[in-house]
């Protein structure tokens with residue numbers, strides 16, 4: 615008798631064997647409100663930029679490649695949509711670490 619491998623107990627897999635996704639992925643395509651020390655933001659997770667579109671991430675000042683999942687955020691006040699910025703997901707999360715005066719745009 616060989617010991618059975620408890621493969622289906624893998625914590626990263628759901629009951630049906632598919633990988634569990636972070637909650638934010640479940641919200642893909644819809645906006646959510648994020649309250650942060652630098653204000654309230656609407657954040658939308660996008661699965662990828664349209665081909666031919668190139669955005670520059672304000673967090674790291676590098677381009678976001680077409681097709682790369684990222685976030686779009688804008689201030690959660692009236693007219694804030696015109697301030698939309700495309701961010702690498704990681705850069706958006708880490709923007710608070712950049713220190714005062716740099717984390718907005």
Ligand SMILES: [Zn+2]
Nearest residue numbers: 671674702705
């Ligand atoms: Zn970035």
